[in-house]
Amino acid sequence: MRASDVGLTDAEYAEICRLMGRAPNALELGLFGALWSEHCSYKNSRALLRRLPHEGPDVVAGPGGNAGVVRLTDSWEVAFKIESHNHPSYVEPVQGAATGVGGILRDIIAMGARPIAVADLLRFGTDVHSHHLRQGVVRGIGLYGNAIGIPTVTGDLAYSDTYATNPLVNVLAVGLRRPEHAIGASTAKPGQLLVLLGQRTGRDGIHGASLLASQDFHGSEHDSMRPTVQVGDPFLGKLLMEVTLTAVERGWVGALQDLGAAGLTSAVAELSESSGVGATLWLDRVPLRQAAMTPYEIMLSETQERMLMAIDADRWDDLKALADEQEILATVIGVVEPGEMIRLLWQSEVHAEVSARWLVRGCPRREVTDEEWEGFRRPVPRPRVQAVAPGRGGARDLKSLLLDVLAHPDVRDRAFIYQQYDSTIQTRTVWGPEHDVAVLKLHEEPVGVVLSVFGTGQWASVDPYAGAAAAVIHAVSRLAALGAECLGITDGINAGNPDKAESFGQLGGLVAGVADAARALGIPVTGGNVSLHNETAGEPIWPTVMIGAVGRLADAAHPVADVVREAGARLYLLNPAPLDLGGSVVESLAGGASPYSLGPLADYRRALDAMSQSVRSGLVEAVRVVGRGGLAAALVRLLLPAPPSLGIAVTLDEDTDDAKRGRLFNEGVGQWVVALRPTCEPAFLRLCEAAQVPVCRLGAVTDVAALSIDGRVQWTRAELLAAWRPLG
């Protein structure tokens, strides 16, 4: 077996020989191949990720574990993380997406937390094949989430041809745990037994991490790669979840690690390395689905629904009885040892002997100099004349332009997707997928978790730095609209082949954008995921970052409305952005592509504070964040679910048609449309002035059931609804 068979370079092979002081045998080489893959080692991204801010007053566990954990209340902590399953979902959409959900749920469970919510962040092309992929992916997410009983409460979806041969399937999960049930992989002690729980190990998913997830596609992998995709079993996943969480709650578990990418290899290496211990595994004891599997196959299998647990020997009988009752397999497959060596035995014979440290930390990683980092933060030069001046997007009249924007796939209603997901199970869902954010109220307390997810598409297509920073601000501005505090964010980075300078630059731009925005807003990044090699036949995707922000809402049963309620309310635009259409839906409708426009980061923090303070002071009757489709789409969303007699009348200050379009359709982040009772108006204006956040009067809620702009252009609510939510 050669290094390239397991996805390693000659230089990496030489480093393995140097570390070991000898040449690895085939099994050992396989272990290195898996853990030194891009997917497991983050060899091209770790130096970038190190520059993200990780500290915050509520951070309990930052990056490095299976998921980040933040403090919600004195008696509850929230574990959350995003993960990608892009390549598997392209090869086999239903199972690829289903196992993506199963995998991220086990990451949450491995922190001792009970999953309470899933979110899906998806990117597809616009051709017929992409349409089928989307149907399969949505089915797969529902297949797993619905059956295991975790609600899918929010999501993000956008389309572009750039994703046609490389769809993105990022899944985020959130869990709750009591502080006293905190567990992780780093607490194993010598002498403890290593117990493998769950599914029998089969030949599925071998080389998933090293070959499927860590290499480019060339166009013909559909069939040849299918055996590297795993198959999910949510029924077994449910039983495994109950056994694992019960064992954690009863205090039986010394350390816990799920089996995901690179299977048992990654699980035992991560657990050993982070605990500072070694391990002996008796591979002939691993329960198999197929006879005659080799040690190599057992170690590299990515069979789903498995957990690795380190327990004291005197807990074994209890654990076994619990597992038997739930009809889950539990098998002692090894023991934790002092030192750092992992020994793999097959019928008492040592077949491999490697240090956990070499596997987890030994991979040569790409360094990033300060100078390179500064380069990533430099804005992409803006064209002197914007590719699409506001007027050119408006070859069509304003009336049809808004309807086109509403019907754009990035803006239109997603009920046809989220209705396939159970969003109400577990009875915490105060706001589900029909809102911009999910609000989940704890059963035991008035407090709730707010989950806001948003990813870039077009925004980061030209300037990844600006787009990524904007995505962070946008996700957090939805929390501010509820007056919720942001506790932390998770980032899912998706980019092309890092060996190409251009793609690496895009990767760097995304991470730098997230880092700078998070730092400016004072928000920790508690973990995330990096998916590289998102390219097919040499064509990379748009660099894309998916953000999940978790917030704390004091009175979760009563979030401030995102719909207007009564005629007479005044409408304001808080923190109006410059009239720049870079990255907007209107620009893409006109075929343009200019960089996204980002303002000074410190200004956004002031605006976010003013927004949440207005809500917490009880001044705001309803609010919507301006996002895709701009102010115009936000006004429509504010109106459509309202009582049928209401309408909105807006008068714009801008004097030219171009400027009016710039106002209505720019997608600058950190803008909110706010509806106020007239009596609250003075206090609101005082608050904004004191905070030095600009605000402009838009108009009022009327009892004429239409949206009207400047009294000249008018849309009935039926027209707006028909564009936004077409039948069929």
Next chain:
Amino acid sequence: MRVAVVTFPGSNCDDDTVRALTALGVSPVRVGHRAQDLSTVDAAILPGGFSYGDYLRGGALAAQAPVIESLRAEVASRQLPVLGICNGFQILAEARLLPGALRPNRQGTFRSAWQTIRVTRASPLFWGLEEGELLRLPIAHGEGAYYLPPGQLAAVFGNDQAWLQYVSEDGLLHTEANPNGSVANLAGVIVGSVAGLMPHPERAMADYLGSADGARLLQAWLSGISRRDGHAR
């Protein structure tokens, strides 16, 4: 009052159901799929979920579990009130404790939504739930298209077994209000002491969750049991 919440491997609405009953002042007892003796309970709920993964057909395997025989015996001997919700309804149909079958949704996909339900027939099992009353409840199922063999529909309506129907928000019965292709928009049926419905009352326990009508439905069921058994509550 002793209300059993019967769970199977893969049940996933059991915690929600226990929480709902607790909120209504009942301390439910959890009963597993292997239970042989239900002689000491006053009523039983089969909650929703994906029993045994529902890989064969919704409820098909669970209908063969030992606890179903115990339920059948108690229903036959003392008309034990049994309420099946979603997967629980599927199980009761598979076990022939209720007529008909739940087939895959007409549109071929899982459907999760808020749905208005109309009480078609009042029943002493649900005391205080009036005919014509509208309830707003969530549905969440992939196999919820209620089916009756030809000729049985008239019997189900004629024998007062047609209990709940899917209607539009203003209470009108028409095809567009049918979320899954159920025959005659049927969302729930009652035979004797056994009731089944596809919507999830246990998820509609408070206005902030979208509706408190589920609490109303479950309370009506508990009241029906109390009155029947003369329990003081």
